[in-house]
Ligand SMILES: Cc1cc2nc3c(=O)[nH]c(=O)nc-3n(C[C@H](O)[C@H](O)[C@H](O)COP(=O)(O)OP(=O)(O)OC[C@H]3O[C@@H](n4cnc5c(N)ncnc54)[C@H](O)[C@@H]3O)c2cc1C
């Protein structure tokens with residue numbers, strides 16, 4: 001919020017930047033020449049709303065959701081980069097997620113850096129592409145499994161192209177679109193995501209994303225036989241955050257949700273701790289870190305766990321939005 | 329780099345090699361020759377190594393001898409087929425009969441850990457009926473143990489080895505989930521699977537004794553396919569890196585490079601200890617009980633070499649059956665060429681299997697068989713191509729260029745026990761001055777019918793999977809069994825259900841030689857299950873003063 005005030009006032013009245021409004025007589029004197037002093041800015045002018053201000057409050061959430069989209073896209077980029085190069089890009093389509101996730105990251109960085117008040121078509125396009133590529137990828141991966149001997153067997157779910165991975169790209173796209181939706185808020189209306197009220201939709205999306213990610217982790221940690229008890233954590237804990245976020249989506253009242261925040265915080269931390277755990281796991285492969293070129297590919301995927309942190313970030317944004325836009 | 333494992337014993341001076349650490353050691357309790365230990369065990373393979381661990385864990389004092397060296401997997405196992413011949417029992421043996429068995433790498437190891445150090449890790453349970461094949465299926469002989477009891481010991485050994493197996497095993501009565509998840513299929517395994525699916529047969533990822541995820545200090549499998557030449561990552565769960573370290577931790581002593589030449593017995597027909605050769609001289613270890621676990625050739629040989637005036641035909645040989653009923657498993661194969669690259673050497677050789685013909689009795693011969701994927705390394709493959717197709721020189725060189733496109737399946741079948749197939753003593757002596765084993769073998773008509781059936785079926789399956797240029801490897805055999813068979817009648821068997829000699833009550837034989845029948849699956853899991861059972865039985869016998 002302050003940054004917006006700064007922008008308006010900073011150039012001519014540097015001192016004002018530390019003040020929330022005129023408080024002393026001398027200050028009012030200073031403000032005489034100012035075309036839009038801070039205290040005036042509080043009152044939206046009829047017919048020409050000061051959209052900048054209303055956004056100034058939510059740009060934080062917009063950034064968070066862009067951040068979430070970026071984190072998921074980075075996970076996808078790193079993961080599909082490793083997995084598809086292991087598959088030697090035998091199908092040129094295997095480059096698509098790399099391109100799309102890169103676009104999604106760029107869009108997110110751009111989106112997070114800008115405080116503009118409307119959605120940008122290029123960002124929208126990047127996110128749209130991510131959504132579609134993720135969907136197509138999922139279909140591809142499912143198709144690949146059905147072609148293998150054994151079809152939809154546990155073994156193919158363990159080792160064939162993972163069904164959940166492309167979905168993460170779609171999720172990144174959806175989150176990006178959510179960020180754009182919030183940014184594009186019309187005055188007096190609560191923001192929308194694909195036509196739905198953005199706050200509960202984002203909460204719902206987060207909950208689904210968390211559950212989907214947990215399902216994939218469960219499958220892969222089962223494949224790894226939960227050989228280290230820590231492997232149970234990302235199976236056991238994120239569903240709690242998912243449940244609390246889902247509750248917020250289903251009952252979108254305007255109220256603080258400290259429990260949900262706590263568990264989202266734990267989930268976010270889990271994503272970071274997961275990187276360390278996977279790095280430790282990599283060391284248990286033959287040759288350990290000295291043999292990193294092989295073990296980065298064969299060992300537990302180091303870039304995967306932050307997907308949880310990204311989703312938690314989206315969850316935080318959803319909760320913050322609900323606190324403002326939730327039902328009374 | 330550690331010292332040469334063949335030069336002098338490594339398990340000495342109160343320590344033994346730590347197989348998980350380069351140059352590492354673990355403390356080991358040692359006994360003097362004059363100390364009368366509870367058990368002297370000859371051989372540290374599937375039978376002996378497993379027993380050493382369980383008996384030591386039950387509080388018995390144990391010394392286990394192995395003629396072979398104590399390898400350090402991380403250092404001693406080279407990715408070199410020829411160098412790794414050092415794992416095998418290559419000491420001289422005389423082979424004869426209608427179908428002489430090729431001895432050595434195909435069937436016998438000589439290292440601490442036994443043949444499991446270079447086994448292919450296929451870990452299968454017997455079909456339940458095989459424990460009573462005479463009474464339920466009408467051939468072979470009944471075991472003195474029932475399948476339900478064995479099922480419990482299979483559970484235990486599968487846990488101890490962290491077998492990586494399929495979520496659901498398609499044949500036989502339910503079994504608990506395998507401790508580790510199955511390995512991914514390689515292309516060769518996929519061909520097997522497609523062939524089976526085309527023929528309407530079930531197939532499954534093979535339960536393997538190599539871990540698909542880290543286990544303790546063992547790394548997960550890296551799929552380089554050197555399994556039969558010594559696994560240098562410790563992914564393979566052999567006796568060497570499972571039961572042997574457990575045995576030492578529990579107080580057992582392992583003696584490597586220690587060849588047992590003779591079991592001593594007294595006038596009361598009780599074993600009193602073993603004569604063994606170590607550090608260039610013969611020594612004698614006193615023991616209250618002796619367990620022989622040298623596998624189906626060396627175990628009968630040792631019993632025969634331990635003859636005395638009171639046991640003229642060899643120790644424990646009142647029945648006259650020591651060395652008789654030798655079995656080896658048919659190991660024929662069909663190979664061909666795929667249009668896609670296969671690279672069959674990548675990964676453990678047998679990642680997929682079908683046991684269809686072990687469980688389907690609609691055939692006109694006795695016994696069953698399974699077949700599994702294959703991945704011979706180049707030298708072995710060149711030998712197979714020359715032997716089976718008779719090609720040499722330039723033609724062979726050209727054929728070898730197809731190596732990465734080659735694919736095939738190999739059977740493990742049930743050989744009928746026949747009294748005519750034997751291990752006896754030859755006139756020749758080995759480097760210790762001990763008479764070597766003479767191995768006499770010929771396939772029965774039933775065996776031949778089974779092999780024909782299997783070759784036809786395997787060929788059809790490969791054809792159905794689109795493999796071309798097919799050819800058969802008609803002569804091959806692997807795992808051994810029989811020669812010291814167990815039973816519940818002292819006239820028709822050498823040991824009882826507890827692997828205890830009928831004649832010498834403190835002498836046990838516990839390894840692949842006690843099998844009355846071999847079934848149509850690889851034997852080591854069954855050997856280890858028997859060893860676990862024997863350890864429990866010994867504990868019970870000891871508790872009631874019967875030992
Ligand atoms: C190449 C190969 C692949 C195989 N693959 C499989 C497989 O995939 N699945 C499966 O189930 N089985 C497999 N087997 C078979 C399996 O390894 C054996 O059946 C099993 O190890 C036999 O156990 P054992 O205890 O009877 O004898 P071993 O494990 O052979 O142990 C016998 C030990 O006794 C020692 N010994 C013998 N005589 C003396 C003596 N007089 N003094 C001192 N020491 C002595 C030997 O040095 C040896 O180390 C394979 C075998 C080979 C050779």
Ligand code: SF4
Pocket residue numbers: 538548549550551552553554555556558559560561562563564675676
């Ligand atoms: S393929 Fe696996 S089990 Fe075989 S030698 Fe290599 S690491 Fe060991």
